[in-house]
Amino acid sequence: MHMRKLLFAMLAWLLALAPALAQNKTVTGKVTDDKGAPLSGVTVSAVGANARALTDASGTFSIQVPEKTRTLRLSYVGFDNVDVAISGSNLMVTMKPEDKSLEEVVVVGYGTVKKKDLTGSVSTIGGDKVRDLPVQSFDQALSGRAAGVNITIPNGVVNNPPVIRIRGVNSISLSSFPLVVIDGVPTFTGDFGNNASNNPLGDINPADIESVEILKDAAAAAIYGSRASAGVLLITTKKGKQGRAKVSYDAWVGWTRPFNLIPVLNGRQYEEIKNEGLTNAGTPPNGTSRGFYPYIGNDGQPVSTNWYDVIYRTGVSQNHNISISGANEKTSYFFSAAYTKQEGMIRQNDFKRLNATMSLDHKVNSWFTLGGKFQYANSNNFGVNSGSQPGGAFATSGIGRLGFNLAPNVPVFLNDGSYNINRASNQIGGGANLTALQFTNPQVLLDLSRFGSESDRVIANVYGNVKIMDGLNFRTTFGIDNMTIINKTFQNPLHGDGVANNGNAINTNQSYRRWNLTNVLNYNKSFGDHNVAALVGNEQQYTAQEGWGAWRQGVTDPFYNEFQGGFNTIVPSGNFLGENYLVSFFGRVNYDYKKKYLLSFNARRDGYSAFSPENKYGNFWGASAGWVVSQEKFFENSGLSKIFSNLKVRGSYGVVGNNQGIGDFAFWSFFSSGLYGTNPSLFFSQAGNRDLRWETSKKTDIGLEMGFLNGRLNVEATYYMNDVDNLILAEPQAPSRGIPGNSILQNVGAMTNRGLELTINYNVIQKKDFSWNTSFNITTLRNRVTALAAGGADIQPATSGLERPSMIRVGESIGSFYAVRTAGVNPANGQRIFLYRDGTQVQYNHAAPVASRWTLVSNGAVAPRVADQANDGVIIGPALPKWTGGWDNNFRFKNFDVSMLFFFSGGNYVYNGTRAGMLDQRSWNNTTDVLKRWQRPGDQTDIPRVVFGDNISNGSGVVISENVERGDFLKLRNITVGYTLPKNLTDRIGISSFRFFAQVFNAFTLTGYRGYDPEISSNGNGNGNPSVDRNSVPQARSFNFGINVGF
């Protein structure tokens, strides 16, 4: 050791001496970019000698180099290094911006890979795209950001889970929501709230996210094997970056309103229409027992209530986030804390979250690295019965429909100041109307009832990485994701759903505890031109879930509105107990030759507790290959290299699985306990299936990646095909078989999703004072159900248990609509014309005796039968968009920046069930469209003659094609304008950066759709019944102002 030190010292001395012995020369030159603009600050160094210089503002440099130096090396951040031979003394050098896109590192399952080496299909969305937005969870901010990933927001209720579909719908009865993995630990998704939505991804502070990677094909996702069928979202949270400690503070304040509300009748118009309906029904208003008459307010004027104003508001929101991060060579750290309070557009619908995150990584020595992360969140969701969550569309107290269905000629409060309610019918007070009204007075619900869902969440992990030898690493990671949710409901005893029990207080506690232990042995080595990266691993994941709670009924005093107050009765509520365990063995080999020919193979064997012992395990794999054509000599030598800066062809195939959403004890047949009066009972509650096994999805992916203009323009085109087989289907059983739930889970379905993805990223202009980056993506989708249960029996999934506009049928796109065709309104008599399946036209007159309501249009004779879905339904589809995409633009002009994200979708139909309800001829209020109803022979209109009580002609009672509409739309999802204070100014204040921004979220929607918004999904993430709009609240629009400060 001593000897070696001495040698080093001697060598250094010799080297230091060398320049003094050499002859020097001066070389000058000028450096410009590829457009001729001078580059200042370029480092110029002599190759093989210790001489350096920088270019000045005009791009010129002057450097003293030894006489024997032949080459200068120029380097500049953001540009490719250039070596120039010294020829003459005044050199003209052009530098090209480096093609950064290919150097990017992409996070993949259990590791990372350089984008240029990637053979799978992965989209990356940077963390900057999800922060500073008026969203509760990061996933709400992802729509339109990546090809193949369709993310829609089903309504304007805060913290409701968005609908995420990666390359189509990939299951029927299980989940089509992607697996979401946060820093290596798969997390919980769904909605865990009561009427207050509670998306567990809302517990993640969007500002903590470094990047979101979306694994789309088998090559990328198969490493997640059994859970990858619907794709995988990998969330990587921030870590400290090399350099001094960075402190930042981000904040915004915003205002939220509903938009595109549909105008409804005012009080006088309502009376006119409803009385006309009574007259047409042969029971005209008579002033004594029936009819609609105005309530006279305290001002002596007839009342006209706009119920939208009672329900909606301008919600005010604020968000604060601070973080401290940094790293030295050994240790990196990141700490953040955040607070957000967001008021939704619906009164009482609020979201509050407190977050703290700490992450630490430390290199203990040359072979051992240790680190971990701790994230805590407390989220509080408050809501009302919005009628907009899956299953809630027909709630009589659903706020969404109360806005447009409540009679406008009665007040919110009576003249004496009391609530306008009818205690006997538990409906809104009728005012001066003699015919009974329906629905509840939302003011009472908003004032006296409450729904809350509070989460406490810890996501943490610890890892150790051991370098066993050069290229061989062993990494063990233990992570937990613990979620405790307390849902609290109080329904007042005065009005609405709480009346039947004289008040309800329901508190439930749900706990979800997951641990995940992953061990991976990783080997990376280059053998000359052969590069190998391989890993093998083992993962175990255990999840325990349980819930308990109670339901107290009958408040003993109107004062009480808390569970612990005085109540008469208590019954159990929200009890469940389950556990599941997944054990996996997996491996991956990536190989390339000269970074030109890329091969990858991965495989996984998964065992899952919910399957029977005979079918516990499934094997999944993916293989891919890539050819970087632009690296080939022949290509470089051909003219093509002048056009293409990169050209890569890739393809993959593999088999992945799905078990997401399957019950913990899915294969068991069992009997559950209940009561028969006071006696205990047992009853057949689950018809199990021991043959149940993994759903499999064969994924094919063929991609072409092209870079132009030295990497400034990148185009990626991909063809994909998901051939989903062995779909676990809740196979409908004839209800007469009496099987619990009328279905049995079976691996019987098959479905394909295929389409094209196109992504274009273009750095259009890159000037000192002005830049424009644009990114466009579009994805097409053709979904086809290819097999269902034996016999291919149709499945008609219900919307909220009552209406079945959707159809799952072999040969059709999943969830296409099944409607009775209508042919407008007969100008002769104002009756809606319906078509039998054979084309026979029949018409409906609600005013006629029941046996003769349906008549033939041709001769007026009584029709042989009613027109209904079973006999006359036809497929109208698809309901899934044929094309979706986004267009993101980022402009920078001096210190201003502007970004705009458009989101578009179309080619599909939307079932506008809301419109059916808005034209219902019961006592319900109608949209102003009803004013153009048929009144006299010869009237040409699409609104039938109004007949009181008619719920057929409008489509409430039967799904009609009149209410199936095109769903094309273009939405400016987000526009942000920012201004960054000049550097000299921020320097003076002692901070490193300061930016203001203003923003509109959901700025506008262009669409021909007649409802609020074609993006609405009353069935949320339901697979088989997409694009149904039934009594949902609209979308929210937000205006925000914020700051980003860096210290």
Add this chain to the structure above:
Amino acid sequence: MKFKIISLSLLAAAFIGCSKEKLEPIPQTALSDAVAFSDSARCVQQVQGVYSSLKAGQMLAGRYQVYQDVRGEEFINRTNNAVTAWLTWQFNLTASANEVQNFWAAAYACINRANVVMAGIEGSPISATLKRNLIAEAKVVRATAYFMLLQLYARPFTDGNGARPGVVLRLTPETSAGENNRARSTVGEVYTQIIKDLNEAETELPLTYTNSEHRVTRAHRNTAIALKTRVYLNMGQYGNVITEGNKLVPNAAPWQAASGVANALNASIATVFSNYTNSEMIFSMPFTALDPPGVQNGLGHYYNAAPNGGGEFSLNLDPVGIHANADWRAQDARRNFFVTVGGHVRLNKWPNPANAADWSPVIRYAEVMLNLAEALARNAAGTTVDARALAILNAVRKRSDATIADFAPANKDALVALILTERRIELLGEGFRTSDITRLGGTFPAKGVVGAVAPSANQYIWPISLAELLVNKSCEQNPGY
């Protein structure tokens, strides 16, 4: 280096693993099919489970009775709510309507529970006597469910003597995926099965139970007999009604069954619905706060005003309704079941709120008496007024209106008409009106804004559930739907 590799390998081996125990968890909140019938306690619980499906929200908790009654002329719908029988009330159903699909599914869920339990108990290691008793109870439930199905989905037996399409007959347990396609049996075939089940039950059921609650909530021999009087009456087989009725109703007062549970005509109607275990109740569906009828299901929900109900239906005050019947005197105790709330007259037989719901009657002694009386009256020779029938009728009426003069019908037809009217009064709200109209081929009278429905109309019976038709390709729809 070598040491490092070895120690790390050992470490890795310690970390890597697979827990067999965790991979095969056993559910802790349910019993697997392997042990569900393993002893007598479990078998008894299984039978209680069969009953609990009979009294399910969609079934005898109230919806069945409501559908039966609101198709008739006695009630006016107040809420226009399509999920609470408005469509049934106005004869505007389609195959996809809720009540059409939900009632169908609930009835067959009950039937399958009965079939599963019968098979399970057959193979269980319990005493032969208990086995026979329990299976007989399940048969009573199965027969009741099939009878209910026929009343709504099929033409009456009297239309074509049972030759018209009935419902799908399933008599074996359905526990796994299998044969969905099964054609409808004829009305006659289904009635034959009902009678077979009840006949077998009559011989196999216990005479009574020691627990007074069980005497009302579980089937005993008299339950099977009582149900047979109803079934035969609906089939128009009056001789059989008399045979069965005679087993329970004596020739003269006191009106009390001679054997088995001492079912009898209660002294006062006032307590028949509030004293749940009174001897007039032969069979009744129990409810507790922990076992309620469910939202929008119980009888109370439909007939009570808020807060104890949803105020869905009030009495039809027009002359066509029984409420306006002039011969039904004001002092009749059964008029005490009316209460005026919010300007409407409401039926108050089940006044309690859903979380303390009153029990739902299935069959009571007064009905058996009226069944027998009608059969006797109709079976009388020529135009003779059957004296025993008249005595029974007078007994039922005078129980509630003691001071009224005895009926003195001029002839047989007049007596039958009086009995039919008495049924409307005595059994109001208990789920009889549709069957009492259809078994006689009558027309549903007009009410409120709803027109009359003649027996020839397709709306006379319900459509078959769309969910059934989608999967069961052999099942035919009723005409007109």
